[in-house]
Amino acid sequence: MKHEDWRQTVLGPASPIWASRPDVGMALCVTWPSGSPDVVAARTSVLDLIKGPTMRSPTWRPCIGIVHVVPPPNPIPLDTVYVGAGLNQGLPRPSAWAALHETPRSGSLAGFVRVSLDTRADADQWLQPLCGKILCCDCCSTDCPAEVLRDAVLARSRLSQPSPADCPLRDASQLEDSTCLDNEPHHECDDAPFKPALSKGPDTRGVSPGALPAWPHSWTALVHRIRAAPCRVFWEIFAGTAGMSRAFQNDGWAVGRPLDVADCEDFNMLNPLFVGVILGIINEGRIGLLWLGPPCSTFSMAVNRFPSHAMRSQDLPSGLPDLTAVQQEKVDLGNALAMTAVIFMQAQHHAHGFFIWEQPASSLMLRYEPATAFFSKVGAYQAVRDVCVDGAPWRKPTAFVSNHCRIYAAAATCRGGHDHITLAGKAPCGKIGRHSLHRIGQPCAVT
Numbered sequence: 001m002k003h004e005d006w007r008q009t010v011l012g013p014a015s016p017i018w019a020s021r022p023d024v025g026m027a028l029c030v031t032w033p034s035g036s037p038d039v040v041a042a043r044t045s046v047l048d049l050i051k052g053p054t055m056r057s058p059t060w061r062p063c064i065g066i067v068h069v070v071p072p073p074n075p076i077p078l079d080t081v082y083v084g085a086g087l088n089q090g091l092p093r094p095s096a097w098a099a100l101h102e103t104p105r106s107g108s109l110a111g112f113v114r115v116s117l118d119t120r121a122d123a124d125q126w127l128q129p130l131c132g133k134i135l136c137c138d139c140c141s142t143d144c145p146a147e148v149l150r151d152a153v154l155a156r157s158r159l160s161q162p163s164p165a166d167c168p169l170r171d172a173s174q175l176e177d178s179t180c181l182d183n184e185p186h187h188e189c190d191d192a193p194f195k196p197a198l199s200k201g202p203d204t205r206g207v208s209p210g211a212l213p214a215w216p217h218s219w220t221a222l223v224h225r226i227r228a229a230p231c232r233v234f235w236e237i238f239a240g241t242a243g244m245s246r247a248f249q250n251d252g253w254a255v256g257r258p259l260d261v262a263d264c265e266d267f268n269m270l271n272p273l274f275v276g277v278i279l280g281i282i283n284e285g286r287i288g289l290l291w292l293g294p295p296c297s298t299f300s301m302a303v304n305r306f307p308s309h310a311m312r313s314q315d316l317p318s319g320l321p322d323l324t325a326v327q328q329e330k331v332d333l334g335n336a337l338a339m340t341a342v343i344f345m346q347a348q349h350h351a352h353g354f355f356i357w358e359q360p361a362s363s364l365m366l367r368y369e370p371a372t373a374f375f376s377k378v379g380a381y382q383a384v385r386d387v388c389v390d391g392a393p394w395r396k397p398t399a400f401v402s403n404h405c406r407i408y409a410a411a412a413t414c415r416g417g418h419d420h421i422t423l424a425g426k427a428p429c430g431k432i433g434r435h436s437l438h439r440i441g442q443p444c445a446v447t
């Protein structure tokens with residue numbers, strides 16, 4: 001018997017279930033997937049949407065040639081790509097192939113390009129826009145960066161002659177194993193102090209080729225794991241103990257490695273190179289739901305409630321004037337991290353993905369101008385949930401802001417019937433009470 005006939009027998013108008021157990025009948029109606037061709041087609045198209053754009057490996061075509069023009073033409077012709085550093089007056093800003101380059105003390109722009117080719121996990125994506133284009137360079141050097149780029153594209157186009165055995169997902173299971181969530185140590189304390197390591201991490205500026213440490217393995221593994229996922233992933237940034245990542249993984253989502261600098265010092269959100277890596281992944285459209293819980297410390301009312309300690313206020317969420325040097329440093333660090341989170345959120349929105357921004361409801365970060373300006377521009381939705389509803393010992397209302405209206409389902413107020421611990425002094429950063437929240441982002445059930 002066909003699925004739909006069977007369903008008709010059990011749930012059709014003539015079924016005895018409507019006389020004996022109408023409640024069971026109703027439950028079956030909404031939970032039993034229909035085999036009707038229209039519904040099957042609709043379900044398939046919804047699943048395709050969730051999976052996002054098809055991610056095929058790129059095709060390679062050699063560059064057409066190189067032109068040297070000083071200063072470069074403005075505007076740049078359509079079939080031409082400017083690859084210079086934007087050092088000539090009146091012209092272009094640094095191109096994506098020289099954007100992190102500064103006038104080198106040692107080495108050259110071409111050296112920078114060679115180093116980038118050796119160390120960037122996204123080198124292929126970086127080179128792709130140059131395929132079949134004329135490269136426009138203004139380097140005035142015998143060691144021309146455009147020639148290095150052209151040769152790299154040419155080498156890839158020679159290598160990419162069809163090879164039917166190629167399967168980009170072959171190594172995915174190994175990657176998944178080596179970076180499995182359950183094998184990773186997580187800090188017990190969610191409120192681990194944030195230790196920025198501005199001087200740490202690779203710096204590719206002005207270094208001659210060969211003198212540079214490679215991109216840390218942790219970054220490469222991070223990129224590979226997300227690219228190996230068969231569908232768009234859940235990704236938690238400023239993850240703390242990564243409770244959301246575990247919850248979403250248990251719910252069947254593909255999950256990116258949760259990022260927290262307390263977990264691994266390579267994941268420093270103040271390292272522009274690492275921020276670039278994250279933005280690259282987001283811009284590829286691989287993130288279905290981005291969860292951001294930037295540390296609230298200096299934005300917290302636990303600090304700012306007392307005039308003697310206040311660093312921010314409702315009216316001046318970006319920082320009060322006349323702070324001490326130590327306070328100013330803390331405020332600048334808080335602002336820098338909040339701004340980084342805003343940039344990730346904007347990128348995710350533009351990549352047609354969903355984000356959730358988590359903060360204690362009283363946190364002044366919810367009034368931080370770059371965040372509020374973006375929220376009102378895109379019409380974000382906000383829900384507040386008392387975390388005692390999920391079993392936390394304190395009430396701690398926590399705000400969730402999202403570009404997905406279903407965030408409203410997360411709103412909940414304490415109904416009483418239990419005691420609350422009063423939070424004094426340093427408050428935990430709203431990362432308790434995640435147990436049921438992971439359901440928000442689930443795709444709608446289709447019947």
Ligand SMILES: [Zn+2]
Nearest residue numbers: 137139144145
């Ligand atoms: Zn050149």
Ligand SMILES: [Zn+2]
Nearest residue numbers: 388395414416
């Ligand atoms: Zn309560």
